[in-house]
Amino acid sequence: MDSTAGKLAIEVRNVKKSFDERLVLKGIDLAVQSGESVVIFGPNGAGKTTLIKILSTIVTPTSGNVVIDGYDIKRQPDKVRQRIGVVSHNTFLYNNLTGYENLDFYRRLYDVPKDRINAVSEMVGMQTRLHDRISNLSRGMQQRFAIARALLANPHIMLLDEPETGLDQQAISLLWNAFRSDNGVKRTLVLISHNLERGLEIADRLIIISRGKVVYQIARHSIDLAGLKEAYQSNTKVTL
Amino acid sequence: MNFWRKTFAITRKDVISEFRSREIIISVLVFVLLVIVIFNFAFGSTEEVMKLTAPGMLWVTFAFAGVLSLNRSFIMEREENCIEGLMVAPVSREIIYAGKMLGSLIFMLVIEVVALPIFAFLFNLDVLTLPLIVTTLLTTIGFVACGTLFSALAVKTKARELVLPILFLPIIVPIIISAVEASALSLSGKSWSEMASWLQIIGAFDVIFLVVSFWVFNFVIEE
Numbered sequence: 001m002d003s004t005a006g007k008l009a010i011e012v013r014n015v016k017k018s019f020d021e022r023l024v025l026k027g028i029d030l031a032v033q034s035g036e037s038v039v040i041f042g043p044n045g046a047g048k049t050t051l052i053k054i055l056s057t058i059v060t061p062t063s064g065n066v067v068i069d070g071y072d073i074k075r076q077p078d079k080v081r082q083r084i085g086v087v088s089h090n091t092f093l094y095n096n097l098t099g100y101e102n103l104d105f106y107r108r109l110y111d112v113p114k115d116r117i118n119a120v121s122e123m124v125g126m127q128t129r130l131h132d133r134i135s136n137l138s139r140g141m142q143q144r145f146a147i148a149r150a151l152l153a154n155p156h157i158m159l160l161d162e163p164e165t166g167l168d169q170q171a172i173s174l175l176w177n178a179f180r181s182d183n184g185v186k187r188t189l190v191l192i193s194h195n196l197e198r199g200l201e202i203a204d205r206l207i208i209i210s211r212g213k214v215v216y217q218i219a220r221h222s223i224d225l226a227g228l229k230e231a232y233q234s235n236t237k238v239t240l
Numbered sequence: 241m242n243f244w245r246k247t248f249a250i251t252r253k254d255v256i257s258e259f260r261s262r263e264i265i266i267s268v269l270v271f272v273l274l275v276i277v278i279f280n281f282a283f284g285s286t287e288e289v290m291k292l293t294a295p296g297m298l299w300v301t302f303a304f305a306g307v308l309s310l311n312r313s314f315i316m317e318r319e320e321n322c323i324e325g326l327m328v329a330p331v332s333r334e335i336i337y338a339g340k341m342l343g344s345l346i347f348m349l350v351i352e353v354v355a356l357p358i359f360a361f362l363f364n365l366d367v368l369t370l371p372l373i374v375t376t377l378l379t380t381i382g383f384v385a386c387g388t389l390f391s392a393l394a395v396k397t398k399a400r401e402l403v404l405p406i407l408f409l410p411i412i413v414p415i416i417i418s419a420v421e422a423s424a425l426s427l428s429g430k431s432w433s434e435m436a437s438w439l440q441i442i443g444a445f446d447v448i449f450l451v452v453s454f455w456v457f458n459f460v461i462e463e
Binding site: 019053056057058059060078079081082084086088090091092093094095096097101105106108109110111133149153 | 245249329332
């Protein structure tokens with residue numbers, strides 16, 4: 001029995017964010033249960049990445065509150081950062097360093113033991129390439145190390161902004177196995193994607209954001225692909 | 241303790257990365273050598289002229305070399321958006337600043353350690369004296385403390401190579417002038433007491449730059 005079930009992992013209340021005069025998020029409300037997988041869709045410029053950056057503590061909201069695993073992102077950002085793993089289309093890895101050196105660097109920042117390096121590189125199937133420089137690896141291999149970096153501290157919550165960039169099919173299934181569970185405990189996932197089919201495979205709940213607002217959300221078991229496409233088109237005015 | 245351990249982790253990463261690429265050290269050292277040699281030819285070799293112009297030449301060289309070095313410091317964090325990797329890690333923004341600042345300080349000191357003996361040899365001046373070394377060390381700390389902040393600011397702009405010197409050099413003028421004056425007194429063999437007022441100014445700027453940069457850095461790297 002999962003002891004975290006039923007607890008709120010992420011709570012977003014009336015979050016607004018503006019850059020200069022431009023209001024990018026216009027009052028987002030979102031609650032994600034512990035162990036739940038939420039997939040967010042939306043057209044370009046809808047505010048998805050800004051939302052993920054706020055949840056990741058990279059960007060501070062202009063107004064509103066965000067609580068992650070019981071910690072307020074403004075007042076206790078370090079506690080929040082210890083509990084989240086972030087993967088985006090950028091790898092956050094240093095090209096001049098090897099995979100091992102990159103993981104060792106982040107391990108020091110996260111205060112985790114050295115043996116986690118081998119554990120996470122094994123999870124992503126990169127233990128034989130640990131001592132290659134990042135610049136000498138393919139994009140997909142770099143992304144695998146990026147995933148290993150995000151898993152170093154064994155976070156309860158994964159924030160994923162199109163994490164499949166450059167990955168082949170084998171790596172994608174490896175990735176989702178690694179993301180889903182943490183020693184049998186289901187991780188909380190928030191994924192941004194443009195791929196509706198992939199979203200349906202992963203999600204417990206599907207959300208559509210358009211023009212800085214949540215315009216649609218539904219439980220996975222209540223919708224199929226055709227219904228999701230229709231909902232996406234009607235809520236975003238984007239033709240698929 | 242945790243603060244320093246994480247700070248040194250960032251500095252260590254910068255040093256390893258630079259050791260691999262040698263992008264900062266090589267380009268800046270070539271620049272420094274070129275400037276010293278050109279100045280040496282331009283101003284002749286009479287001792288009088290040398291003593292008069294050497295402090296200015298020294299600090300012009302170090303100031304521009306420093307700008308070149310600081311420019312690179314945050315560019316490596318922008319590649320693959322590594323700065324966001326640091327920002328999502330459980331480290332305060334102050335730790336990021338301190339780690340980056342220490343890294344830049346090490347690069348600047350390495351450049352100065354190589355450049356000063358060459359300067360002494362070509363200009364036939366005794367620059368390897370304690371007063372000049374103290375002046376150089378104090379000035380470099382203030383220079384890097386302020387420069388790290390402006391480097392983080394400039395790297396977000398498109399014309400980063402242009403923006404850093406435009407924003408940073410006017411701010412750093414008082415400390416450079418003080419360094420030139422203190423160096424001139426040191427090269428003329430004056431006593432510590434005669435240099436004291438300039439060293440105090442440099443020390444005061446060091447404290448101001450360190451405190452303000454430490455405090456403001458959070459706002460600079462936030463989007």
